[in-house]
Amino acid sequence: MAPVRRDTRGIVDAAELFTQVDFRRVEPAEPLRRYVEQYWLIDWDLSEPYVSHVVPHPAVNIVFQRFAGQEPFVEVAGVQHGLFAQKLEGRGRVCGVKFRPGGYRPFAPEHPVTRWTGRRIRSPEVFPDTDPTTVLGPDDDAARVAALDAFLLALDPRPDPQADLATALVERIGADRSIRRVTDFARAEGMSVRLLQRLFAGYVGVGPKWVVLRHRIHEALERAEAEAAVDWAALAADLGYADQAHLVRDFTATVGAPPTAYCAAYSAASSPAASRSGTR
Structure with missing residues (x-):
């Protein structure tokens, strides 16, 4: 399997993004690596709003998110057709799971992955029993990564x-x-x-x-x-x-x-x- 990506391909003006946020990429636990390319962790504390732009990869993401003034939530983000824009302001945190192309289907085998394409679907429609704070709460990266590992392993993916x-x-x-x-x-x-x-x-x-x-x-x-x-x-x-x-x-x-x-x-x-x- 290909390792965690270290390039910035797809991130529009990555140099500027990295001056605005604290961005890290981390490997998942070994049993998950056939499905998951990487976890991506972002924290920010901004005095002025900033809009990030990404030309998406052919990958599904599960994203735990906490934005200023909103309740934390988790969503499934299917492959997006065009430019993806996200406004960041105040303080916030995101913990994302980037699946390998093909890697999400074993976690949701009942639907073709086109079900998610172009869509961002939040809980409770997806993962209604999941508390986002179990992932977003810890300040330690290792604890957040462990929480992501536990969340995915509990979904019991089957090799396909x-x-x-x-x-x-x-x-x-x-x-x-x-x-x-x-x-x-x-x-x-x-x-x-x-x-x-x-x-x-x-x-x-x-x-x-x-x-x-x-x-x-x-x-x-x-x-x-x-x-x-x-x-x-x-x-x-x-x-x-x-x-x-x-x-x-x-x-x-x-x-x-x-x-x-x-x-x-x-x-x-x-x-x-x-x-x-x-x-x-």
Whole structure:
């Protein structure tokens, strides 16, 4: 299994996020690692509101949350199609479980994962007997991680070879940039396109084409934040797009701004002058 991610792929302006919140990623207990990629823990104490943005991965999350002025709650967040925005203000805490693609289905085997796609469903509709403070209450990270382990193990997930297959296929797409067409990928895996699509719908929550495109956008976003001048036509070719226009279309639809506009805004926000003036 792939280890806990240490990159910031998908987080829009990760450097700014890390100045606003205390963000940690932790491995789950060993029996859970075939299902769970990582736990993510966030605490904040802000004098002014801040909005974080993430281009989501093909993963379901269970999130325990405590925001200023609200009762603590837990929710299931399915794969989100577009840019995910979360407003943070005052003091708060989040303890999240990021499942591997395919890893959530063994915890809820009665429903295909598409049931959760594009949705955020709070208790009591999900986990009605769970007290969120058992996870959110402790100030010690180790105690919170132990509480997350206990919560998940109590759900008694059952190993599912189809879930393992879905996880492996999504990880393969992420690791191999030459995978560009679903038909070619299905053939290489000895599957029909329809069977591959049914597997992804049942266990990942989105189709294989969506996964391929999302990895492309993650890489394009990463390049936009890392390079002063991106050759978008060359990058489009590297990522397997027919032309630059198709990359611009997908980037704009996902991130909410064309690549050049996003780069200009990011560069302005990251400049020394901006930092000195407090505009970040």
